[in-house]
Amino acid sequence: MNTNIQGQPTPDSHGSDQNVCRFSLEPDEPLRFAELCAQFNQHLKQIEERLGVMIRHRGNTFAITGENDRADVAGEILKRLFRETGKDEPLSPNTVHLFLQESAVEWIHEEPTDKLIS
Numbered sequence: 001m002n003t004n005i006q007g008q009p010t011p012d013s014h015g016s017d018q019n020v021c022r023f024s025l026e027p028d029e030p031l032r033f034a035e036l037c038a039q040f041n042q043h044l045k046q047i048e049e050r051l052g053v054m055i056r057h058r059g060n061t062f063a064i065t066g067e068n069d070r071a072d073v074a075g076e077i078l079k080r081l082f083r084e085t086g087k088d089e090p091l092s093p094n095t096v097h098l099f100l101q102e103s104a105v106e107w108i109h110e111e112p113t114d115k116l117i118s
Helices: 030-037 039-051 070-084 093-102
Strands: 018-024 054-058 061-067
Touching: 018 070, 030 039, 030 070, 039 054, 039 070, 039 093, 061 070, 070 093
Parallel strands: none
Antiparallel strands: 018 061, 054 061
């Protein structure tokens, strides 16, 4: 069984390529979490779709499931985005997109190409 350590991902390996990253974000301020997740969890869905992970949360506690290190990458992105909440400029889908790009995760969804040049 894994324990949640505030702000620290906890890998959960059961002999597969699945990884579970669990963490809590502090301070536990509902308005900041509303901004982080966005209406209808739009920001979380954007990260899920881009990285191929599943994000679950209750309050300030998050659990992210994904293959290999994708869950950890998503966890780090959420932590960085949370630090940006509560400022003058609210988070937007464009901000989430920029954080995804900055995390150098573009390669995760690239398909290998086996094209030979003649």
